[in-house]
Amino acid sequence: MSEAASGTTALEQVQRHFARFAQGHAHLRLYHAICRGLADDPDAASLLLAAQPGQARPVLLLAALHDLVLRRPELPAARWYSSVVGRDAVATGDPWPEVRATILDHADELRRTIATHRTQTNEVNRAVYVAAAVSLAARDLPDTPVVLVELGASAGLLLEVDRYRVELRRQGVALVVGDPDSAVTCHGEDRSPTPLASLALPPVAARVGLDVAPIDTADADAIRWLEACIWPDVPRRIERFRAAMILLRTDPPRLQRGDMVEDLEGTVEATLQDLTSTEGRDLHLVVFSSWALTYVERARRGFVAEVLARCARAVPAVSWVTAEPAGCVPGLPLPEGLPVDDDTTVLGARRWRGGRELAAEAWGTCHPHGEWLAVTGP
Numbered sequence: 001m002s003e004a005a006s007g008t009t010a011l012e013q014v015q016r017h018f019a020r021f022a023q024g025h026a027h028l029r030l031y032h033a034i035c036r037g038l039a040d041d042p043d044a045a046s047l048l049l050a051a052q053p054g055q056a057r058p059v060l061l062l063a064a065l066h067d068l069v070l071r072r073p074e075l076p077a078a079r080w081y082s083s084v085v086g087r088d089a090v091a092t093g094d095p096w097p098e099v100r101a102t103i104l105d106h107a108d109e110l111r112r113t114i115a116t117h118r119t120q121t122n123e124v125n126r127a128v129y130v131a132a133a134v135s136l137a138a139r140d141l142p143d144t145p146v147v148l149v150e151l152g153a154s155a156g157l158l159l160e161v162d163r164y165r166v167e168l169r170r171q172g173v174a175l176v177v178g179d180p181d182s183a184v185t186c187h188g189e190d191r192s193p194t195p196l197a198s199l200a201l202p203p204v205a206a207r208v209g210l211d212v213a214p215i216d217t218a219d220a221d222a223i224r225w226l227e228a229c230i231w232p233d234v235p236r237r238i239e240r241f242r243a244a245m246i247l248l249r250t251d252p253p254r255l256q257r258g259d260m261v262e263d264l265e266g267t268v269e270a271t272l273q274d275l276t277s278t279e280g281r282d283l284h285l286v287v288f289s290s291w292a293l294t295y296v297e298r299a300r301r302g303f304v305a306e307v308l309a310r311c312a313r314a315v316p317a318v319s320w321v322t323a324e325p326a327g328c329v330p331g332l333p334l335p336e337g338l339p340v341d342d343d344t345t346v347l348g349a350r351r352w353r354g355g356r357e358l359a360a361e362a363w364g365t366c367h368p369h370g371e372w373l374a375v376t377g378p
């Protein structure tokens, strides 16, 4: 419907989006207050109209503003951001007057950021379900080295899953996977009907990430934007991201620019060629995607399995592990009772052994950022 026909201007729609965001996120002190302010303030809210088509979402303006205060910690709005001043030093009271002043004083700068950026994520705590899923995929080959390939890897933070301490808590007791002494700790609650008794990651022989827009860990602006897209109100997220970035810089995973369907076969072949000493004989190829396949057109998603079936002729064990919304992965059954196209994150795998595909398995569900997981199978 056109603006004239609907009687709503683009600016009014933007303000409604801010009002809805505020309503749905009352638990986020800062972002709730900012969005409530923007909902009633056409001058400040109008900045979002600079967004690229389809990108005018509240989180884009919030990220642009976060990026600004990360770059300019002397601005009045910065003292409301725990990511700038530290969690213990965040100002109290109503942030909106100072945040509004900062928005209006830097309107041109913010508009430029909004016009040239899209929100981007790489959530370290997703290592909780990646660790569980890779362990489950390797349960029949616990000692075989894996070649990890992530589809939609962003900056590659999840490819380092074995370098983090991943804690799965249940009634105060933690099951630890990965490196117990790591400076990066990921936390999740085990809500499985039968408690997870043991999980172990296999040794990692190689790791590579494929992304249409990979983020170079040496690019300070790109890393700051990734950080700016994290909501500062959520405890531990920024801190964990920063710790993971420090770890990653010492030995970053290889990232390949490309489409996860079109360029998968070439990426796998090149990675295996680099491991010629093992000749692919004692390797387990584990391809995983976490909230990434869902961005690929539905009609193209099935080609990933076709490519992997071909790879399974050269590599004795191939697993495709997914953490994607329900109904996203072709050929994967749904956990019982879950409707198709539900936003719940479903864990599952399609696996090939000795060139033949095994029955696809849904393993359960999890929080999209790994705050809990419920493994119901295998």
Ligand SMILES: C[S@@+](CC[C@H](N)C(=O)[O-])C[C@H]1O[C@@H](n2cnc3c(N)ncnc32)[C@H](O)[C@@H]1O
Pocket (backbone or CB within 6 Å): 120, 121, 122, 123, 124, 126, 151, 152, 153, 154, 155, 158, 210, 211, 212, 213, 214, 258, 259, 260, 261, 289, 290, 291, 292, 295, 296
């Ligand atoms: C929501 S992010 C998830 C990043 C990471 N997997 C995580 O869980 O934190 C989705 C990623 O998929 C990438 N992506 C989207 N479509 C893609 C495609 N067709 N091929 C490769 N990467 C793609 C995006 O660039 C982005 O980095």
